[in-house]
Amino acid sequence: MRVTLFDYGAGNLHSLAKALATVPGAEVRVQEDPLRALDTDVLVLPGVGAFGAAVARLAPGREAMRAALEQGLPCLGICLGMQLLFEGSDEGEGAGLGYFAGRVTRLATKRVPEIGWNQVEDERTLAGARLDTVYYAHSFVCRAAEASVVTGWTTHEQDRFPAAVRRGRVVGVQFHPEKSSTAGVRFVQTFLREVAP
Amino acid sequence: MLTRRLVVCLDVKGGRVVKGVQFEGLRDVGDPVELARRYEAEGADEVTFLDISASAEERGTLWELVRRTAEQLFIPLAVGGGVRTVEDVGRALRAGADKVSINSAAVANPALLTACAERFGAQCVVASIDAKRDGDRWRVYTHGGRKPTDLDAVAWARECVARGAGEVLLTSIDRDGARTGYDLALTRAVSEAVAVPVIASGGAGSAAHVREAFQEGGADAALVAGILHDGLTTVGAIKALLREGGLHIRSVA
Numbered sequence: 001m002r003v004t005l006f007d008y009g010a011g012n013l014h015s016l017a018k019a020l021a022t023v024p025g026a027e028v029r030v031q032e033d034p035l036r037a038l039d040t041d042v043l044v045l046p047g048v049g050a051f052g053a054a055v056a057r058l059a060p061g062r063e064a065m066r067a068a069l070e071q072g073l074p075c076l077g078i079c080l081g082m083q084l085l086f087e088g089s090d091e092g093e094g095a096g097l098g099y100f101a102g103r104v105t106r107l108a109t110k111r112v113p114e115i116g117w118n119q120v121e122d123e124r125t126l127a128g129a130r131l132d133t134v135y136y137a138h139s140f141v142c143r144a145a146e147a148s149v150v151t152g153w154t155t156h157e158q159d160r161f162p163a164a165v166r167r168g169r170v171v172g173v174q175f176h177p178e179k180s181s182t183a184g185v186r187f188v189q190t191f192l193r194e195v196a197p
Numbered sequence: 198m199l200t201r202r203l204v205v206c207l208d209v210k211g212g213r214v215v216k217g218v219q220f221e222g223l224r225d226v227g228d229p230v231e232l233a234r235r236y237e238a239e240g241a242d243e244v245t246f247l248d249i250s251a252s253a254e255e256r257g258t259l260w261e262l263v264r265r266t267a268e269q270l271f272i273p274l275a276v277g278g279g280v281r282t283v284e285d286v287g288r289a290l291r292a293g294a295d296k297v298s299i300n301s302a303a304v305a306n307p308a309l310l311t312a313c314a315e316r317f318g319a320q321c322v323v324a325s326i327d328a329k330r331d332g333d334r335w336r337v338y339t340h341g342g343r344k345p346t347d348l349d350a351v352a353w354a355r356e357c358v359a360r361g362a363g364e365v366l367l368t369s370i371d372r373d374g375a376r377t378g379y380d381l382a383l384t385r386a387v388s389e390a391v392a393v394p395v396i397a398s399g400g401a402g403s404a405a406h407v408r409e410a411f412q413e414g415g416a417d418a419a420l421v422a423g424i425l426h427d428g429l430t431t432v433g434a435i436k437a438l439l440r441e442g443g444l445h446i447r448s449v450a
Contacts, residue, residue: 014267014293048290050318110392113320113363116199116417117242117447133200133447135273137295137320156199179273179295181237181449 001196004040005030008054008080013046016078016178019188020044026192034061038068042196047079047176051104051140052092054080059094066097074169074196076188079138082165082172086142100165100172101145109157113139118175123152125164125171129190131183134163134175141174169195200447201411202242202418203435204275204396205425207232209246212258216426226426230266236425237272239432240449244270245298245366245420248278249341260292267293277325277366286313290321298323298366301339304346304353307360314361322364323396324357326350328383329370335383342370350383351390358391365395366420372400376424379406384414396420404435408442 003026005013013030021028031037038061058065069075069085077085086096089104096104107114120131131152141161144150152164154174165172171191177184207214207229214232215223226232233244246263250256256279263276276289277298286297303310303324313322327342328335328350335350354365367387369380379400388395394417397410401421410419424430439446 012267012290012293012295014264015271018268019271111394112392113318114199115320115364115394116202118199137273139319178271181271185271 001025001027001042001192002040003028003042003044003192004037005044005046006034006037006058007032007046008049008057012048016044016046019178019185020192022185023189023192032057034058035064037061038064038073041074042192043068043073043075045075045077045081045084047081049080050092051080051083051089051096052094054084055092055094055096058084058097062095062097066099069097069099069170072169075171076191077170077172078178079174079176082174083140083142085165085170085172086144089140091140099170100142100149100167102143104140104142106140107138107156107161108159111157113137114156118154118156120152120154120163120175123164125151125166125173126187126190126194128194129183129187131163131187134177134180134184136175138174142172171195198445199417200242200445201416201439202396203240203407203432203446204243204245204418204420205236205241205432206245206247206398206420206422208249208422209259209262210248210250211255212262215249216423229262230269233266233270233274236432237270240436240447241272241432242447243273243275243418245275245277248276250279260288263289263292263294275323277323283309283312283316286317286322290317296321296323296364298325300325300327303357304337304339304348307356310357310360310362314363319361319363322362323366324354324362324364325366325368326354326357326387327368327370330380330383335386338370342373351386354387354391358393362393364393365391366398367395369399373398374423375400376402378402379410379414379416379419381409381414384410384416388415388417394418404430404438407435408439408444411439411444412442
């Protein structure tokens with residue numbers, strides 16, 4: 001199974017690549033070209049960088065990527081990668097993939113960024129991996145227009161936001177599974193086994 | 198609701214974990230990757246490498262060490278010590294660090310915090326502040342606590358955050374290594390002054406001290422080092438006491 005990390009150039013993909021590679025048969029590769037990144041069995045949008053810079057890198061392949069997702073390419077978006085699946089962001093200019101309806105806005109809390117471990121409530125993203133306490137490092141969150149795509153929620157101060165979204169074979173998570181210890185690694189492994197077998 | 202975090206700090210030098218022994222210099226205590234993984238397994242919420250290398254040759258091993266660690270550690274990894282430029286921060290992040298703490302270089306050039314936050318995001322910029330009590334205030338020191346500045350710790354913490362720091366690592370020089378407990382007044386003063394997480398550091402001698410840092414100091418995270426490395430207590434024992442105290446913490450499944 002070819003698993004491709006689309007690299008927007010911000011770096012630090014080591015833990016995520018290693019977490020994905022723990023699944024037998026997963027060949028993990030990193031690709032900076034958004035069109036070439038689609039020549040894969042599983043696409044992973046990692047979670048480092050800023051929205052504006054990332055969509056600029058994504059732009060040449062945006063339409064093709066969106067079409068591939070609609071046609072069933074399994075995709076896991078993490079943190080910023082989840083945000084790229086939405087329409088746009090208050091963090092930066094440019095269009096996201098628009099696979100999920102809604103916009104990315106700043107956390108409506110006193111403490112921004114949210115840094116640390118927080119709980120996921122009502123979590124039902126994957127059948128084989130239930131999440132409890134996971135690691136967050138973010139200032140922005142995805143305001144999903146349709147609550148039906150939200151498969152887990154987290155509350156920071158008074159702001160309740162989607163921890164995870166899923167439609168078909170596309171999953172987005174606001175937390176960092178690759179930094180959420182054993183439970184997070186299990187989530188990544190289960191994603192590959194369940195959603196992208 | 199965010200959990201309170203227990204951060205384990207490892208002093209590294211030349212790619213190894215070292216420990217200061219009074220009057221005898223430094224002793225090699227093990228492989229950083231192995232120790233970091235062990236603390237993750239025990240339930241640590243985060244690992245910090247503090248690079249205490251004295252030379253450029255020793256420092257050169259840090260990035261390789263960070264890369265090896267990031268491939269095997271699945272909790273956040275912070276790196277600090279000798280970080281001077283935006284390029285240093287970029288190198289640490291590319292190697293696999295999630296956060297980088299900046300101390301003396303931020304005092305010398307506060308704009309560095311802003312430049313790093315704009316380039317890499319506030320969530321990876323940690324302002325490391327070493328403070329020492331001076332009358333009814335706390336004075337900021339740099340260069341490993343050797344050089345006094347004119348800065349007031351609480352005001353400086355505020356400025357660091359205004360300039361882009363996403364967290365404050367607050368070390369009491371008076372308490373560092375003393376094992377008499379964190380400086381709770383300092384911790385509280387800074388926690389109340391800023392709207393980003395404050396990591397209390399310096400003085401942990403027991404699990405009860407960690408609990409105090411949260412309950413009385415108002416810290417979001419507490420850094421521990423020696424008491425774990427010396428086997429005086431364990432991550433599990435500290436977390437058990439925190440849980441008993443009604444604090445919200447992460448349990449290891």
